[in-house]
Amino acid sequence: MTLLLPLENGGTRAYVPRNEPFKPSGGAPLASRTVFSAAHVVADPYADVSPEGPAAVDWDATLAYRRHLWAHGLGVAEAMDTAQRGMGLDWAGAAELIRRSAAEAKAAGGQIACGVGTDQLAGPVSLDVVRAAYEEQLALVEGTGAQAILMASRALAAAARGPEDYLELYGHLLRQAAEPVILHWLGPMFDPALEGYWGSADLDAATDTFLEVIAAHPDKVDGVKISLLDARREVELRRRLPEGVRCYTGDDFNYPELIAGDRHGFSHALLGVFDPLAPLAADAVRVLDTGDVAGFRKLLDPTVELARHLFESPTRYYKTGVVFLAWLAGHQSHFTMVGGLQSARSLPHLAQAYELADGLGLFPDPGLTESRMKSLLTVYGVAQ
Template sequence: MIRLPTEDCRIEDYTLTGTPLTPRAPSRPLTRTAFAAAHVVSDPLRERNPWDTRPAVDWEATLAFRQGLWNQGLGLAEAMDTAQRGMGVDWQTARELIERTMASARSHPMKPRVACGAGTDHAAPQDLRDAGAILAAYEHQSEAIEAVGGQLILMASRAFPAMGAGPEVYRSVYRELIDGAAKPVILHWLGDMFDPALKGYWGSEDVAVASDFVLALIAENPAKVDGIKISLLDQAHEEAFRARLPEGVRLYTGDDFNYADLIAGDGKHYSHALLGIFAAIAPAASQALDALAGGDLQTYHRLLAPTVPLSREIFRAPTRFYKAGIAFLAWLNGYQKHFVMPAGFQSSRDIVHYSAVFRLADQANLLADPELAVRRMRLLLEINGVE
């Protein structure tokens, strides 16, 4: 039992009820492509001036976490917003992360899929004021990723909305990037709930207009588009959008509220996955996808249904702070020795939120070692004045 604070400022006894899932490899080939977007583990002993300098990374723990995802049959979306790109992790660190991850993936027996985020975040905002500058910035990162064998995820860039770009600017940049990539790319549509600076992406604040534009962009050369990740937290929009995609182009759900139903599909269409929450719920995600591949929808929903309330709590508004919940669960589960994030990002959420995440993770059978989790939760509670 543990005493936890509640939303109405009370302290309540909580008794754990979960039966931890044991991580394992899938028993059959999966019928959905699933990328987990993983976080970066800080090295607090080497961290200096965390708000003003490059983050110090615990490379051993960071790569070991990725090995654990691969061992469960999941792919990896590397150096994405889950890894605090633009929120504590700079391009220089992200590039080293990509290089180390790709080397580790090559030696892994399961030969996992790894796709890596290419963006424009190494360039100063004042230097990204026209299409040519944005294209050059993307190409700089894309070349570094392709040089080590990574597949490109063309991350949404804050530079487009900042300059008030219209559809013609997006088309000129993305056309060059898509057509010039070594492998088919994954496009990235991240809503402003994840990053307010991305409001109006694709040149319109009208989601229907933006959808028409990006679908036309894909249709111009669908062979060079592996898929598109959509993170708008709108199930109806995603279902309508994926039904309009050219054959062979995947919809990678980034909907951390509705992923269970979207991945299961409607009988005709379904979504694949590129999700930050999959890094936090890997045993449930892997085993649910394994069941789905075997046609066992009942087991699929039994495993994933309890994870949805957990994910909704981690990704609650302000959604951009979800990264703290991902790292918190990694700490509770013993994948890192501390709860320190690049730029001190762990302070972006409060103790009531972390208490709710603890409860919901237990109820989803995702506290790997309950005794360790309770011990660490009590430490955090004490630091926050809860005895």
């Protein structure tokens, strides 16, 4: 079968889909790296909701996708920005997601860490209110038995007067955390409201503050997730971390080299792009577990073109491509997103995402994928 795919400047071109999907080898648990996939949520396509209203989630399909990730040996990073926190999923929905996924993790024996933020707040608030919001979410996550990920807060970015406010607030939270947490530095390319986080728009100064927080509480920080899409800066920061504090790369542009590492160290992973790449990424890490760095790079390097396409500017809309690929791969029955975010990327963007993913063999049922892609193209008026 040949599909006619749209061109960015108009017109179409013929594409012959791949017939042989990638076949994961599976096997032993991942050993040399701790690897989390941030996971998307599946919307309820039959719910009568508006983009501004509370999210309607298909819980069965959402939890089934977490079991898919665990089955391949990945941990689940739950209720992160990949799950549309602050972009369609409000705190009430995130809290329910955390409770359900943590219970599912216990039943499945899967690793899970959950996002702790302040997204129950609206409008300008004081630092005391920000602190209380963080405490509420931290208590919920720890109450489920999941590991906590302290996410960057829009409310804190707006309320903080300088680095000292970050040092005081994060220090307070770390002192009361029951178990070591993951600190998450999310750059403004993922959320423009986080510009100037850690008290400065100068990334060198912000890095110093970030490291000062960690140095004051190394026993309460399991690791840090860096999402700045800057490999050089991540490597430099990684080398300055206290002994025993891990670096979890969140760099969806440069993850193969960062996970492979260098003679000074390496990054673990907590990545949104591993949502669609789960089987292939897990196999690559198993190769790395044997010490075969070249084999690891041979498997994972070809995925970077797809990742950079999905996360192209405006980066925060990468979730649309992630859910689109999950639909094409048969993990959900529809291409609908909470908040109506399925409309956030153009048809040419989606068509290129399909072609790149198909070239990697990411679709286990090529016939189903071709049928779904053809139906989407037809809806958009691209006659087949």
